[in-house]
């Protein structure tokens with residue numbers, strides 16, 4: 298594979314980073330990174346009314362959270378407007394564009410007349426297309442591309458196949474407005490060309506634009522990039538994804554507590570497949586990601602699958618890295634930060650905690666015993682387990698923990714012996730222990746909790762409960 302592959306993500310900074318946009322970015326990132334290529338980021342901020350710095354910041358934050366790093370500086374499309382205008386004038390010089398002096402009224406009148414003739418979608422044919430420059434008036438003009446009038450434009454799309462557009466349906470689109478500002482369609486092509494983009498991977502809502510954009514490449518004699526238009530994401534019901542399906546913004550998923558690696562894995566599989574491979578690291582995904590595996594039908598969001606994927610990644614994570622990501626989650630979701638003590642206990646308990654947690658809130662829920670402080674207030678069920686008999690058993694247990702080695706191997710026989718001496722099964726002993734340590738009846742294993750909070754804290758909690 299060539300090392301010259303360049304992809305890009307080109308969001309418009311008019312809102313939050315949509316999950317569909319995040320997946321588009323991810324596909325571009327995987328494609329480039331898996332081939333030693335470059336992944337570039339361009340902010341399409343030409344719409345000055347709707348573009349905001351906050352939206353740009355949210356996009357960068359979202360990509361960073363998802364672990365998608367880009368090469369070089371972020372490109373501002375607006376900042377390149379002079380270059381876009383320059384290309385429009387170059388098209389004039391090449392004879393592939395022309396100055397059009399038609400007024401808005403003339404164009405409207407043309408359309409009316411066409412409609413009166415029974416043409417439902419009139420294509421404006423400018424009288425200035427072949428006009429002699431000697432006849433040009435001293436008046437404002439736009440620059441229009443001299444689009445082919447006959448024949449077809451064929452988009453060889455790596456996902457959609459060959460898409461054929463009849464040239465007769467496309468007008469001579471404006472590339473430069475009368476105020477000298479470039480149109481979006483021109484800006485995209487100039488930027489992609491100048492940035493050396495070889496593969497345009499984006500949502501199929503841009504498929505229609507590709508035909509017009511390809512004409513600009515042709516008009517400038519530039520090489521057309523590889524097109525890959527990916528179907529949009531749908532909700533679980535197969536309808537276009539919207540707020541009523543749940544979270545649509547990437548940052549909402551961060552706040553809901555999905556780990557970034559799980560999200561990355563899930564989004565990679567959303568509309569792309571490689572055999573029956575479901576769970577993979579980023580390196581594994583980079584190695585096998587290709588355009589052939591992108592499906593032609595819209596992918597459906599499946600929250601259950603997202604959770605399962607995230608559960609696998611939490612279980613696979615390195616404990617220290619997981620704790621760090623958990624802390625970022627606490628900050629992002631406005632929860633209080635962990636104290637040193639809480640951090641230490643969580644690290645000690647992490648192997649047990651991460652086993653069946655699918656999200657950070659689930660992980661925190663399991664870690665509850667490590668996060669609370671004495672006095673532990675038992676809930677109703679736990680309080681019932683702390684009856685007189687059980688409290689008596691705890692009293693006989695506590696002194697024996699004083700000098701025991703603090704390992705599961707050493708603690709297990711002690712607990713078993715105490716249970717036996719009191720003529721109860723281990724289960725009967727575990728309930729008051731859970732109640733004393735966590736104040737609950739459903740907790741991680743008694744040993745995992747004891748090991749995580751340590752001897753002194755264990756003895757203190759048991760003594761509190763026994764008193």
Ligand code: GLU
Pocket residue numbers: 306307308309341485499503
């Ligand atoms: N700015 C466009 C969008 O956010 C993307 C344009 C492109 O990828 O060519 O939908």
